[in-house]
Amino acid sequence: MTLTIWVDDWQMQCCGERFAPGDVVSWTLLEADPEEYVDIVGGERAAEIDFREEHHGQEEGRTPTSVKVVSIAEVHCRYAVPEDATDKVNHPVPGTTELVPVQEADGWAKAQPGVRFAGYLVTARHVDLAEGADARGRSVP
Incomplete structure (x- = not known):
């Protein structure tokens, strides 16, 4: 089962770690309220957002979830x-969304004309970190 996760630009810029497709990341995920994202990504896309990644405040007592990007x-x-x-x-401004597929996220984005970077939509799958794998899911000796 795939999940769609919202990652705020400012959270990544503050203390996020870069990630790319294929990486396994451990994030604190909070249920997303799609209404909070309608103006940013449109109603149809907002309805697809399952979780938001959280670094600050509301994550106390929550266990991070491992997902493969x-x-x-x-x-x-x-x-x-x-x-x-x-x-x-x-x-x-509703209706002004531009989605740019990328091969890596580090919190900073190439400027696009007339719009501002807001965050990332990440598609991921739940994983269980197997013994013998590093934090990015790669085998280690």
């Missing part, structure tokens, strides 16, 4: 202050 897509979208806003804070 299948694919990674950078998520870029436009941000602007909504017309009816009183706080002048930028928010994702």
Whole structure:
């Protein structure tokens, strides 16, 4: 069974470790509320997000989950202050999402014209780390 996991740009930039398809990673996964991602990735794609990866705060007492990364897509979208806003804070602009498939994630993305990097959509599978494998799932002597 595959999972779709949201990884925030700022969490990766702060203290995330780079990863690539084929890597086994150990992440704290929290159930995602698809509504939180509708403006960033659209309703259909948001409904596919099962979990969000969490480094800060809400992960206390949770056991990390080992998953094997299948694919990674950078998520870029436009941000602007909504017309009816009183706080002048930028928010994702619905319908401006650009997904860029990548072979590695390190928290930093190549700039795309007119949009800003928001995070990653990661497709992964649950795994059990076998004895004799390193943290990335590769065999060790």
